[in-house]
Amino acid sequence: MPEGHVIHRLAREHRRAFGGHRVRAQSPQGRFADGALLIDGRTLTEADAHGKHLLLGFDDERWLHVHLGIYGRYTFGPSPAPAPTGMVRLRLSGDDEYADLRGPNTCELLDPAGKKELHARLGPDPLRADADPELAWRRIGRSRTSIGILLMDQSVVAGVGNIYRAEALFRQGIAPSRPGRDLSRARWEAVWEDLVTLMADGVRVGHIDTVRPEHTPEAMGRPPRVDGHGGEVYVYRRSGMPCHLCGTEIRTEVLTGRNLFWCPACQTG
Structure with a gap:
């Protein structure tokens, strides 16, 4: 299972690739189709990490919460994105890059209250500035x-x-x-x-x-x-x-x- 530094690097990669831009979202696998529809066309405003949890914020105050678990992984590549292969749970696409998520333990949308609850049940993260x-x-x-x-x-x-x-x-x-x-x-x-x-x-x-x-x-x-x-x-x-x-x-x-x-x-x- 990836340790916390990997998730913080993923947050940084999402900020670099999509921060401040509208993204297209789809779930080729189909298991996150409803969630992808809700964030499709939204602007990625924030990318955060707490421990092993990746949190991507959008301009409608929704947060995409991803926990890779043992089998989850991300791949990034240049746009235009090729036809998806394998079980891609979520694809985010921008003008210059795309990111494919496969096999996560968790892929869900949270409202601000849900995000707050997630932070509350986690201990301090040595990589966060607000860690106590x-x-x-x-x-x-x-x-x-x-x-x-x-x-x-x-x-x-x-x-x-x-x-x-x-x-x-x-x-x-x-x-x-x-x-x-x-x-x-x-x-x-x-x-x-x-x-x-x-x-x-x-x-x-x-x-x-x-x-x-x-x-x-x-x-x-x-x-x-x-x-x-x-x-x-x-x-x-x-x-x-x-x-x-x-x-x-x-x-x-x-x-x-x-x-x-x-x-x-x-x-x-």
Whole structure:
């Protein structure tokens, strides 16, 4: 499932391609035909993201809400758009570009009240200027639940997925099994600041890099990572491999249906 930086990049792409312009909307697949009809010919006025949720605002105060889930994806291309292929849920077309949405978990229209309700049920997003990490701390600081689970709870922190969860905890030396209430406020603030920095870098470069400059392949004289996810990481998808810092074997286990990765030597705090 795409993590929050991907959705913020999609918001940016929609602003660039369609912002301030009327768009044509259609649902070749047919599953969003009624919704597409309502926004067809409307002007895209805003493109927003909160966690893993994309929100496109139109001049009639409707908001298109998209959650890609596991299988959803966007493709952009130059106009005129070719005949749609595959199961295109929604196509937005402008004078210069088009965007096709396939396989989303959610594709719906919200009124302003519905958008407000969506924001209210999501935790602070490290990529949003209005994010308040104090709201997350109120939940984390009194919870018996492990920090490894809490960071993946979108009502606690929005936008963090499996990679950012594993990497931020490694970088701060925190065991993922540690209960939230056992973290000090200072440790939580360090995790938050790390997420802000790492996720902003993800928006900028389009992939996830989490290793510090002194731990890059060039600095350490080690081979670069070879993985379809791209980017240099400390523990994510490195189960059974030696830790870059201490050489201990990276461990993994399934936690609430997702693979969790950590170094048992470096992450003792």
